Amino acid sequence: MDDPLNLVLFSGTDDKLQAAAVLTAGAAALGKPVNLFLQYWALDAFRTDRIETDHGLSAEAGAAGRVAVDALRDAGQASWAETLRQAKDLGEVDIQACSLSMDLLHLEPTDLDPLVDGVEGVTAFFLAAGDGHVVFI
Amino acid sequence: MDDPLNLVLFSGTDDKLQAAAVLTAGAAALGKPVNLFLQYWALDAFRTDRIETDHGLSAEAGAAGRVAVDALRDAGQASWAETLRQAKDLGEVDIQACSLSMDLLHLEPTDLDPLVDGVEGVTAFFLAAGDGHVVFI
Amino acid sequence: MDDPLNLVLFSGTDDKLQAAAVLTAGAAALGKPVNLFLQYWALDAFRTDRIETDHGLSAEAGAAGRVAVDALRDAGQASWAETLRQAKDLGEVDIQACSLSMDLLHLEPTDLDPLVDGVEGVTAFFLAAGDGHVVFI
Numbered sequence: 001m002d003d004p005l006n007l008v009l010f011s012g013t014d015d016k017l018q019a020a021a022v023l024t025a026g027a028a029a030l031g032k033p034v035n036l037f038l039q040y041w042a043l044d045a046f047r048t049d050r051i052e053t054d055h056g057l058s059a060e061a062g063a064a065g066r067v068a069v070d071a072l073r074d075a076g077q078a079s080w081a082e083t084l085r086q087a088k089d090l091g092e093v094d095i096q097a098c099s100l101s102m103d104l105l106h107l108e109p110t111d112l113d114p115l116v117d118g119v120e121g122v123t124a125f126f127l128a129a130g131d132g133h134v135v136f137i
Numbered sequence: 138m139d140d141p142l143n144l145v146l147f148s149g150t151d152d153k154l155q156a157a158a159v160l161t162a163g164a165a166a167l168g169k170p171v172n173l174f175l176q177y178w179a180l181d182a183f184r185t186d187r188i189e190t191d192h193g194l195s196a197e198a199g200a201a202g203r204v205a206v207d208a209l210r211d212a213g214q215a216s217w218a219e220t221l222r223q224a225k226d227l228g229e230v231d232i233q234a235c236s237l238s239m240d241l242l243h244l245e246p247t248d249l250d251p252l253v254d255g256v257e258g259v260t261a262f263f264l265a266a267g268d269g270h271v272v273f274i
Numbered sequence: 275m276d277d278p279l280n281l282v283l284f285s286g287t288d289d290k291l292q293a294a295a296v297l298t299a300g301a302a303a304l305g306k307p308v309n310l311f312l313q314y315w316a317l318d319a320f321r322t323d324r325i326e327t328d329h330g331l332s333a334e335a336g337a338a339g340r341v342a343v344d345a346l347r348d349a350g351q352a353s354w355a356e357t358l359r360q361a362k363d364l365g366e367v368d369i370q371a372c373s374l375s376m377d378l379l380h381l382e383p384t385d386l387d388p389l390v391d392g393v394e395g396v397t398a399f400f401l402a403a404g405d406g407h408v409v410f411i
Contacts, residue, residue, distance in 0.1 A: 005271070008409075010293055013334050019147055019176055019273075022237060026259030039293055041334050059196045059333045060150050060178050072241050100296060104346050122300030133271045134279070134407045135145075136293075142408070156284055156313055156410075159374060163396030196333045197287050197315050209378050270408045272282075 003132035004033040006125070011137060012041030014080065015057045015069065020137045021083035028091030035132075036095040037125045038116065042137075043101045051081050051113045084115055094128070096120045140269035141170040143262070148274060149178030151217065152194045152206065157274045158220035165228030172269075173221075173232040174262045175253065179274075180238045188218050188250045221252055231265070233257045277406035278307040280399070285411060286315030288354065289331045289343065294411045295357035302365030309406075310358075310369040311399045312390065316411075317375045325355050325387045358389055368402070370394045 005027040009020055024034050038046055045055050057065055073079070078086070087093050097112060097119045109119055120128075142164045146157055161171050175183055182192050194202055210216070215223070224230050234249060234256045246256055257265075279301045283294055298308050312320055319329050331339055347353070352360070361367050371386060371393045383393055394402075 008293075008297070010290065010411075011332070011334065015177055016147065019145075022259050023145070023273075026263055029260055030263055032263070040289055041332065041339065044339075056334065058148070058178065060148065060193065065178065065181075068241050068243070104342050106342070122296050123303055126300055126304055126306070134409050135271050135273050136297075136409050136411050137147075137273050152314055153284065156282075159372075159396050160282070160410075163400055166397055167400055169400070195285070195315065197285065197330065202315065202318075205378050205380070272408050272410050274284075274410050 003130055004035050004128070006035045006037070006129040006132050006134045008037045008039060008125075008134065008136045009042035010039050011058075012043075012045035012055055013058050014055045015061060015065070016137055017042065017045060017055070017080040018083070021080035021087070023135070024093060025083050025087040025090070028087040028093055031091065033092040034087070034094070035125070035128050036093070037098055037120075038095065039098045039101045040104070043097055043107070044105055046097070046113050046116055047107065047111055048113050051115075052079070081113070081115065088115070096125065098122065098125075140267055141172050141265070143172045143174070143266040143269050143271045145174045145176060145271065145273045146179035147176050148195075149180075149182035149192050150194050151192045152198060152202070153274055154179065154182060154192065154217040155220070158217040158224070160272070161230060162220055162224040162227070165224040165230055168228060170229040171224070171231070172262070172265050173230070174235055175232065176235040176238045177241070180234055180244070181242055183234070183250050183253055184244065184248055185250050188252075189216070218250070218252065225252070233262065235259065235262075277404055278309050278402070280309045280311070280403040280406050280408045282311045282313060282399075282408065282410045283316035284313050285332075286317075286319035286329050287332050288329045289335060289339070290411055291316065291319060291329070291354040292357070295354040295361070297409070298367060299357050299361040299364070302361040302367055305365065307366040308361070308368070309399070309402050310367070311372055312369065313372045313375045314378070317371055317381070318379055320371070320387050320390055321381065321385055322387050325389075326353070355387070355389065362389070370399065372396065372399075
């Protein structure tokens with residue numbers, strides 16, 4: 001259990017980010033270090049001016065999925081950003097933005113929510129991942 | 138090869154579920170235990186009243202993809218649910234519903250197809266996963 | 275670092291294929307062997323007559339995402355196919371088409387770009403994967 005869990009977040013819809021946040025919180029609760037590497041549309045969702053906005057759902061969610069997600073949120077479910085903040089308080093969670101995706105989206109580190117700890121390339125991500133699982137979401 | 142293969146199923150479209158079923162059957166044929174953890178739209182597809190219905194394809198499949206998938210099915214390809222049943226007969230395959238997603242979709246265990254062995258939280262999933270790979274589909 | 279990185283490519287949109295190519299190149303640069311296993315819509319994108327065409331983006335990319343991807347490409351970013359070719363020059367990268375998906379899409383090996391090294395079943399993929407990570411994209 002000492003190897004980190006390494007999540008490459010690609011998708012930026014609220015359902016996939018929530019699934020990623022739950023996996024992160026579960027691993028952190030077990031004392032497992034977690035590295036998140038933000039690419040593409042997931043990185044876009046961590047912009048300071050967007051992190052609390054609605055990022056939509058996967059296309060397959062449909063209208064019934066939208067209603068279900070909204071109902072759970074109205075019942076008090078924490079957002080994925082809140083869940084990640086709690087996971088950071090609980091355990092060893094490091095969140096890095098992919099440098100190539102920073103270029104793609106014309107972002108500077110100051111554009112990102114404080115949840116993001118830094119910017120790195122894919123080689124640095126693999127070195128930090130070590131022998132731990134790599135999961136693409 | 139003693140560590141289990143651990144698949145987090147998030148997507149509920151027939152193409153991704155078929156890909157997951159093929160990976161499950163392949164691992165089971167090699168004697169590898171497989172744990173499936175059903176979240177969100179994948180869990181919805183395992184409802185007793187929906188498991189045999191059409192769950193659509195990924196948006197990117199398009200009309201040509203739809204034709205290809207239907208043609209293979211008409212030629213006798215087993216559905217993903219049938220493939221999972223065969224994998225369970227063949228090897229050690231455990232299918233658990235994510236408790237958070239059960240709440241999201243307002244489901245009770247009796248709403249799910251007998252393929253599903255139980256309901257558990259993400260921490261129990263990680264403990265069962267042990268040192269085996271975690272794959273998100 | 276001797277275990278291979280094993281990527282199951284399912285999605286055939288240019289953004290996901292680019293993400294996969296970057297992970298491949300990063301692992302190859304670190305001296306890690308990489309196995310790619312092409313299924314469904316990803317396999318379709320490796321057809322000789324389609325590999326250089328536009329394969330679209332994930333539905334969630336939207337119009338702003340399209341503009342960002344095109345701008346980076348216009349600025350000289352290598353395509354995912356070029357990135358994979360460079361990774362093959364740099365390290366040990368093996369690309370196999372899934373035999374079931376070859377049937378689905380009615381493809382013969384001669385229909386595929388020379389980047390693809392062969393066709394194999396899922397059991398062969400798992401045997402080649404050994405103890406290395408399995409990542410589904």
